[in-house]
Amino acid sequence: xxxxxxxxxxxxxxxxxxxxxxxxxxxxxxxxxxxxxxxxxxxxxxxxxxxxxxxxxxxxxxxxxxxxxxxxxxxxxxxxxxxxxxxxxxxxxxxxxxxxxxxxxxxxxxxxxxxxxxxxxxxxxxxxxxxxxxxxxxxxxxxxxxxxxxxxxxxxxxxxxxxxxxxxxxxxxxxxxxxxxxxxxxxxxxxxxxxxxxxxxxxxxxxxxxxxxxxxxxxxxxxxxxxxxxxxxxxxxxxxxxxxxxxxxxxxxxxxxxxxxxxxxxxxxxxxxxxxxxxxxxxxxxxxxxxxxxxxxxxxxxxxxxxxxxxxxxxxxxxxxxxxxxxxxxxxxxxxxxxxxxxxxxxxxxxxxxxxxxxxxxxxxxxxxxxxxxxxxxxxxxxxxxxxxxxxxx
Numbered sequence: 001x002x003x004x005x006x007x008x009x010x011x012x013x014x015x016x017x018x019x020x021x022x023x024x025x026x027x028x029x030x031x032x033x034x035x036x037x038x039x040x041x042x043x044x045x046x047x048x049x050x051x052x053x054x055x056x057x058x059x060x061x062x063x064x065x066x067x068x069x070x071x072x073x074x075x076x077x078x079x080x081x082x083x084x085x086x087x088x089x090x091x092x093x094x095x096x097x098x099x100x101x102x103x104x105x106x107x108x109x110x111x112x113x114x115x116x117x118x119x120x121x122x123x124x125x126x127x128x129x130x131x132x133x134x135x136x137x138x139x140x141x142x143x144x145x146x147x148x149x150x151x152x153x154x155x156x157x158x159x160x161x162x163x164x165x166x167x168x169x170x171x172x173x174x175x176x177x178x179x180x181x182x183x184x185x186x187x188x189x190x191x192x193x194x195x196x197x198x199x200x201x202x203x204x205x206x207x208x209x210x211x212x213x214x215x216x217x218x219x220x221x222x223x224x225x226x227x228x229x230x231x232x233x234x235x236x237x238x239x240x241x242x243x244x245x246x247x248x249x250x251x252x253x254x255x256x257x258x259x260x261x262x263x264x265x266x267x268x269x270x271x272x273x274x275x276x277x278x279x280x281x282x283x284x285x286x287x288x289x290x291x292x293x294x295x296x297x298x299x300x301x302x303x304x305x306x307x308x309x310x311x312x313x314x315x316x317x318x319x320x321x322x323x324x325x326x327x328x329x330x331x332x333x334x335x336x337x338x339x340x341x342x343x344x345x346x347x348x349x350x351x352x353x354x355x356x357x358x359x360x361x362x363x364x365x366x367x368x369x370x371x372x373x374x375x376x377x378x379x380x381x382x383x384x385x386x387x388x389x390x391x392x393x394x
Contacts, residue, residue: 022124022149023137032328036193036348037110037137037147039327040093041335048104052115054155060177062114063101069184070099072229073192080233080349083321089336092327092348094192109148110191112184115155128154129163132208133187142332151187153180156212164209171212182211185229193325193348194232201377202232203324231377233351265393268369268386269293270305270362280307280394287311289382289394305362307382307394309373313357325349351377360384360393 023033038045051062058065077095084091102108113121117128125131137149154162156172172180182202189203196205204210262274269278269291279301281290287309292301325348329338338344353376361368371393374381382394 023140032140032142032145032330033137034193034195035140035145035147035327036094036325037149037191038094038097039145039335040096041144042097042109042146045097045099045110046102046106046108047099047110047112048102048106048108049112050104050114050116052155052158052160054158054160055114055153055172058173058177058180059175060181062112062180065177065181065184066112069181069188070095072185073188076231076233077192077349079231080351083233083350083352085347085350087336087346088339092336092346094325094349109146111150112153113150114153115158115160117152121150121152125152128152128160132162132167132212133183135187135190142330143334145327145333145335149191151184151191153183153187162212166214167209168212168214179212182229183208186211189232193327195324197322197324201230233349233377264386264389265391268384268391268393269360270364270367289380303363305360305367307358307360307371307373309356309358309371309375309380309382311356315355315357315372321350321352323347323350358382 047066049063049066055062074095077093081091081093084093104111117125121136122128124136125134131152131154133151133153135149135151137147139148141147154160156162156168156170168174168179186202186207194203197203200210201207262271266275266278271278271293273295275293275295277293279292281292289307289309290303291305291307292303295302327346327348329336329342329344329346331342333342353374356373356375358371358373359368360371369384372383374383380394381392384391384393
């Protein structure tokens, strides 16, 4: 992590920075710093919300965004249990608590502070404007494996506005509040024990900055799409997807397509002449994908066939996995009866690529072929065979 990124206000997570026992970003690099703040033995988490005037008149009030974000992680972690490893005491469960909102003077377990810091917190952060958002663990009970702390969110205007001319002005007030909701989800993800990921998605290290970066000229703003969210453990996207396209060349006269040979992927789909482009529409959530083709650049899209994934047909395939939440035990803890090393680092939540069977058929009835679908939280890949060659066709 370089100084430029610090100046741009990225969320800081894996840095060793403590102040009277405080830990920034919900974790340190060593010991129990990356532990989830709350485990199943904590049944109720008291949280409070405080906000400055800069967070008034939002499209969606911060109270609603926090409730939606907590619900998001509860659903995601509930889904993740299907792949969680078991131990002699059972599975370690995350985000099972009832989150109960209280006033901030009632000693809450978690304070969500929108543009508000006390003097000690401001001293700890140094310059709050260098952060878009940051979670700080201020206390950790090694016996009950329970933490306390706060999350700070920088305002989008005023004297404490996040630094960076390349960042949007008034980002939290745009659209339906999708920017701020995504930031709240990112920060709460660290509270639930998720370190930064490398997939460019919601828990990526650079996500907060990329979230509110000003789009390039003529480049679509992909983040402010409302309050709907992609999944973290479970695939939830329903985006149109395009590939198998020829190279489009723009001239002073009109766009022209560079010559493209008919590929094996095209032949798998049943095409008999060179297309301009093939698109795939994701219909029926994540089960049906309709292939549509442009034969000429300005022609209408023509549906030619569809993929159907059979989620009851699991294929024995070496799926990839990634442990994204781990729990560091210590000899003092009384939560789990564990016979192994009392300092063990236990895997808690895992992201996996699930593999299913399915079929592809053309609408003219001439082709019907089996397919294999690799389903991960961020994407679906579909493979088929053509002349004994495995092809990635989606």
